[in-house]
Amino acid sequence: MGRSPPCSDENWVVKKGPWTPEEDIALVSYVQQHGPGNWRFVPAKTGLLRCSKSCRLRWTNYLRPGIKRGNFTDQEEKMIIHLQALLGNRWAAIASYLPERTDNDIKNYWNTHLRKKIRKLEAGPYGNYSGERPEPTSTSRSNMSRGQWERRLQTDIGMAKQALSDALSVDHPNPMGVPNNRNAFTDIHKPLQHQPSSAANCYASSAHNISRLLEGWMKKPLETVKVEEAGTNTNRISSNGLSYNTSVQSYNSEVSYSEGSPKNEYDLTPERRENGKSSLRTLEKWLLLDEESAVMAPLEPQGNRGSLMMDMPFGEGLSNCAYRAPTNNY
DNA sequence: AATGATGCCAACCGCTCCTCA
DNA sequence: ATGAGGAGCGGTTGGCATCAT
Numbered sequence A: 001m002g003r004s005p006p007c008s009d010e011n012w013v014v015k016k017g018p019w020t021p022e023e024d025i026a027l028v029s030y031v032q033q034h035g036p037g038n039w040r041f042v043p044a045k046t047g048l049l050r051c052s053k054s055c056r057l058r059w060t061n062y063l064r065p066g067i068k069r070g071n072f073t074d075q076e077e078k079m080i081i082h083l084q085a086l087l088g089n090r091w092a093a094i095a096s097y098l099p100e101r102t103d104n105d106i107k108n109y110w111n112t113h114l115r116k117k118i119r120k121l122e123a124g125p126y127g128n129y130s131g132e133r134p135e136p137t138s139t140s141r142s143n144m145s146r147g148q149w150e151r152r153l154q155t156d157i158g159m160a161k162q163a164l165s166d167a168l169s170v171d172h173p174n175p176m177g178v179p180n181n182r183n184a185f186t187d188i189h190k191p192l193q194h195q196p197s198s199a200a201n202c203y204a205s206s207a208h209n210i211s212r213l214l215e216g217w218m219k220k221p222l223e224t225v226k227v228e229e230a231g232t233n234t235n236r237i238s239s240n241g242l243s244y245n246t247s248v249q250s251y252n253s254e255v256s257y258s259e260g261s262p263k264n265e266y267d268l269t270p271e272r273r274e275n276g277k278s279s280l281r282t283l284e285k286w287l288l289l290d291e292e293s294a295v296m297a298p299l300e301p302q303g304n305r306g307s308l309m310m311d312m313p314f315g316e317g318l319s320n321c322a323y324r325a326p327t328n329n330y
Numbered sequence B: 001a002a003t004g005a006t007g008c009c010a011a012c013c014g015c016t017c018c019t020c021a
Numbered sequence C: 001a002t003g004a005g006g007a008g009c010g011g012t013t014g015g016c017a018t019c020a021t
Helices: A021-034 A039-046 A052-063 A074-087 A091-095 A103-123 A138-143 A146-167 A180-189 A208-214 A281-288 A291-296
Strands: A234-239 A242-248 A307-310 A321-324
Touching: A021 A039, A021 A052, A039 A052, A074 A091, A074 A103, A091 A103
Parallel strands: none
Antiparallel strands: A234 A242, A242 A307, A307 A321
């Protein structure tokens, strides 16, 4: 079995830049046969002159079924704003709340649209905006002493817990715990309307054979995934006084395609995205540990890597949030 | 119509995390 | 306990598209 080309290795001719339809077909064919994962084998097995990382990225950000493209809806926008306020620039975690969007898409959308919008809003009608809103990013840590950083983290954890607690409370008028000065967005708690993939959101394949290649691959469940209807297997987990209804994510996907791509993009639109891959590590740490241990010690590796769905109390759009199971006890 | 400025986004890079031997 | 290698994440970049002048 050949070694996969590293992304930077003089001895390998690694192709970079935009992917061609032919490369996409090769990658999709591989995933169809083997499932996503084991990316290091992909270049050797497919003959692609790409590094494994590039293959994974292309799949997760572009070719993976279930990705919605096109404009973000108002609801999605509000969710991103709330989640960014809550989680910081943890795009993967934010993306897990928007199953049809990739972290890259959300990150780009934030950087190109929302950041400006937020700045404008925070400046407000009175123009009292005093600078960049502090974000709980890891990079900000480097400018603080350890003590400062730990205190800041403790505060962040407390705020995050409170916000999540609020978010999970059905009766709470402001479920994401958004500060009042951002009440322009507090209607997030209204039930989210399901956004069916409209023709405008669907991108045609410029290579229809990809659609044929993909047809049915998601219908075949992967070995590790249970096939069942969404929400039929509901559990309850508790941690630090917070508890959640959870249900095993369904895995009943179909792939569909439509015409009208403005670019060489393929829209793969299953009813459900692939299972799992929640990346709410930080959130999980906040939930699983008390403040002191969260600050002083890293979280023990989690034994169970299964994925759960959180039953969020405010509408369909938020109800299917991936959440990595914290324990084996369910 | 030509040209420069700006916006957008797919892809890359470098780092950290995770797993496993 | 530890180190190596793979996977994943967030920041950044490069190039194309669109807009403004």
